[in-house]
Amino acid sequence: MDLSTTSRENIEYMIEEIKTKLQIVNAGALNAKSFDTDQYEDLRDIYEMIMSKQSFSVSELDAIVSELGKMRKR
Template sequence: MNLTDKTTENIEYMITQITTKLKMVNAEAIKAANYTEEMYDDLRDIYEMVMKKNTFSPNEMQAIVEELGNIRK
């Protein structure tokens, strides 16, 4: 997938991958519809960081979710 394009489909893909990798029970709390192309670069940074790691501490997971909350519309 080419994530250089700021598209709704890429936003949906990244959100899905992040929630899957973090094994979020309540993935519905983070919906792709809550993110716009304006915040695409920030979302992509979070996505790339999450994809690089294999495990996350509870504090890291909380910080990621908080940051996702900060950048949503």
């Protein structure tokens, strides 16, 4: 997948991968439609950081989920 291009499909892909990697139980809380394409670069940065790590502490998970929550459309 070429994530260098901003697209809805790439956002959906990244969100699905994030949910899988973080084993998010309430998957409905992270819906790709809740993210605007103008936040693409920030989302991609978070995605790349998550994919580069093997595991996460509880505080890291809280921070990631909090940041994703701030990025969601209201």
